[in-house]
Amino acid sequence: MPSATAGFAPNLEKFLKSPKGQPLEASVESLISLLKRRQIKGPESCAIATAHILLQVVARSKWQDVETLIANVSQTGRRLVEAQPNELVIANITRRVLSLIRDEAVEDRNDLTSETMSDCPMTPVEVPVTASLSQPFSPATLSRNDSMDASIPGTPTGRSRLLASHSNAGLPKSLFHLLSASPPTDGDALSSGSPYRNSGTSTPTWKGTSSQVHALRSEVIDGIEEIKDEISQVDDQIAALAEVQIHPGDHVLVHQPTQTVERFILRAAQKRKFTLFLAVEPPKRGATEPQYATFRKKLESLGVKVISIFNSGLTAYMSRIDKVVMGAKAIVASGGALVDGGGSSIARAAKEHGNPVIILGGVYKLSPDSPFAEDQLIEWGDSSSVVSFENGPIVNEVIVRTAVTELVPPGCIDTYITNLGTHSRDHLSSLIADHYKQADTDFHLSS
Numbered sequence: 356m357p358s359a360t361a362g363f364a365p366n367l368e369k370f371l372k373s374p375k376g377q378p379l380e381a382s383v384e385s386l387i388s389l390l391k392r393r394q395i396k397g398p399e400s401c402a403i404a405t406a407h408i409l410l411q412v413v414a415r416s417k418w419q420d421v422e423t424l425i426a427n428v429s430q431t432g433r434r435l436v437e438a439q440p441n442e443l444v445i446a447n448i449t450r451r452v453l454s455l456i457r458d459e460a461v462e463d464r465n466d467l468t469s470e471t472m473s474d475c476p477m478t479p480v481e482v483p484v485t486a487s488l489s490q491p492f493s494p495a496t497l498s499r500n501d502s503m504d505a506s507i508p509g510t511p512t513g514r515s516r517l518l519a520s521h522s523n524a525g526l527p528k529s530l531f532h533l534l535s536a537s538p539p540t541d542g543d544a545l546s547s548g549s550p551y552r553n554s555g556t557s558t559p560t561w562k563g564t565s566s567q568v569h570a571l572r573s574e575v576i577d578g579i580e581e582i583k584d585e586i587s588q589v590d591d592q593i594a595a596l597a598e599v600q601i602h603p604g605d606h607v608l609v610h611q612p613t614q615t616v617e618r619f620i621l622r623a624a625q626k627r628k629f630t631l632f633l634a635v636e637p638p639k640r641g642a643t644e645p646q647y648a649t650f651r652k653k654l655e656s657l658g659v660k661v662i663s664i665f666n667s668g669l670t671a672y673m674s675r676i677d678k679v680v681m682g683a684k685a686i687v688a689s690g691g692a693l694v695d696g697g698g699s700s701i702a703r704a705a706k707e708h709g710n711p712v713i714i715l716g717g718v719y720k721l722s723p724d725s726p727f728a729e730d731q732l733i734e735w736g737d738s739s740s741v742v743s744f745e746n747g748p749i750v751n752e753v754i755v756r757t758a759v760t761e762l763v764p765p766g767c768i769d770t771y772i773t774n775l776g777t778h779s780r781d782h783l784s785s786l787i788a789d790h791y792k793q794a795d796t797d798f799h800l801s802s
Contacts, residue, residue, distance in 0.1 A: 364394060366389075366395065367400045367403065367404055370385065370386060370404060370407075371404075379412065379416060382411055383431055383434065387434060387435065389404075390445075391438050396442070398685065398716075399586060399589075401439065401442040401444050401445055402444040402447070402586050402719050403586055403587075405435055405445045405448040406448050406579055406582050408431065408435070409452045410579045412428055413428070413572060413576055414572065421460045424456055425456055425457075428449065428453055429453065432445070432449030432453075436449070443687075443722045447719055448582065448719060450796070451582055451790060452578075454790065454791055455575060455578040457792055459574045459578065582719070585717075585774070586717065586719055588774065590614060590615045590618045591618070593717070593772055593774055594615075594619050595622070596776070596777060598622070598623055598626050598627065599777075600623070600678075600713060601620075601678075602627065602629070604628070605627075605630070606629070606675050606676050606677045607632065607676075607679075608673075609631065609632070609633060609634065609680050611634065611636070611698075612650065612682065615682045615716070617650050619680065619715055620654070620659075620680070621653060621654070621657070624654055624657040624658070625657060629659060630659070630660045631654060631659055631660070631661045632672060632676065633651070633661055633662065634664055634665075634666055634697070634701065635663055635665065636666060666700075673704045676710050678713060679711070680713045681698050681712065681714055682715045683716035685716070686716050686722065686771065687724055687726065688784070690768060690780040691762045691763060691768075692714045692716070692763045693760050693761070696758040696760060696761055697758075699763050699764070703767055706766070712768050713769065713772060714770070718775055721786055721787060721790070732762050733761055733762060734758065734760045736758070737757070738755040765780055771783065
């Protein structure tokens with residue numbers, strides 16, 4: 356029987372604090388179970404958990420070459436995606452780690468190849484210098500020397516000796532060595548003990564010594580730690596752009612604000628005075644306090660007027676709205692944004708009234724996936740919150756579906772704000788190219 360102790364159920368915090376001595380496979384299975392049971396949910400929590408377990412894969416799995424490491428990370432990423440395919444950030448973080456591994460492998464190959472080339476022995480070239488540059492250079496001197504040396508067979512004339520002196524004495528010997536010795540070819544570098552072999556793919560075939568494996572492992576681990584730090588700082592970096600987007604006197608509509616949206620609005624409220632329309636769902640049975648009560652109190656203390664409206668009455672207020680701000684669970688390559696249920700109808704209504712829609716989301720939420728059908732991304736929830744199943748005749752005659760997440764079409768979105776700044780839809784492709792490798796973008800992790 357489950358324990359009744361408060362806080363017994365595992366969550367992200369307890370998963371991150373799991374014993375370090377636990378086997379790697381047990382940690383992976385634990386995360387898969389938490390994702391399936393939705394004890395870890397939401398883009399930020401899923402992204403942090405994915406980065407944490409992939410760090411463990413890099414640090415504790417057995418590998419001696421890059422191909423094996425990429426295979427280990429890809430296999431673990433597939434299992435996590437299959438456990439919770441609706442959280443696109445799991446695949447995003449896996450692709451980020453794969454891109455990091457490829458970059459570090461290429462850097463190490465270039466560094467070690469350059470070291471191998473610099474260590475190759477250079478054959479010195481002996482250049483005889485028989486004339487002194489301190490002597491005057493004149494035609495008479497040249498003719499006299501030629502006549503003196505002409506009687507000695509095999510002796511270079513003074514003209515040739517002096518020209519050789521002028522052409523060689525002005526350059527250091529080290530430069531002679533570099534110019535005279537031909538650089539080693541790729542085959543020579545490989546035969547001299549280089550640990551890299553060019554496989555003709557985007558990732559080099561890499562198999563190094565234990566010290567080289569340890570160095571690459573440390574570099575990849577540091578890169579994953581930077582990804583985790585980036586995720587934790589996204590909300591503050593996005594909030595720093597709030598003063599530019601929200602102006603005094605604006606009427607701003609937010610729909611079921613996420614933590615990112617709350618920080619964005621609160622940062623704007625410190626310098627701007629505006630009116631906030633808060634779109635919420637009808638209160639659930641047994642609710643003791645209104646939704647987002649803490650958020651409302653903070654805004655009111657800063658002098659911002661807050662008006663709560665239900666989703667069913669949004670269209671009546673849309674003519675008074677200046678802009679709509681929504682937080683994204685994920686942003687697909689086409690520009691569509693996954694938001695909480697009801698967000699798609701709000702975006703379409705805003706477009707009909709000419710109101711701009713602003714989507715907030717970190718770069719880690721930007722996915723290279725571009726689904727062919729919206730139904731692949733929509734998550735359906737329990738319809739009992741809309742229609743009571745106590746009313747049997749209605750339930751038996753109709754099918755009621757309520758969406759937990761919806762996809763906002765790219766044509767309804769005007770601006771995307773990430774931790775890297777403000778972007779248009781056309782700029783998303785360059786962001787994808789900067790953060791993901793083509794080999795990983797075309798590779799569907801859930802296949």
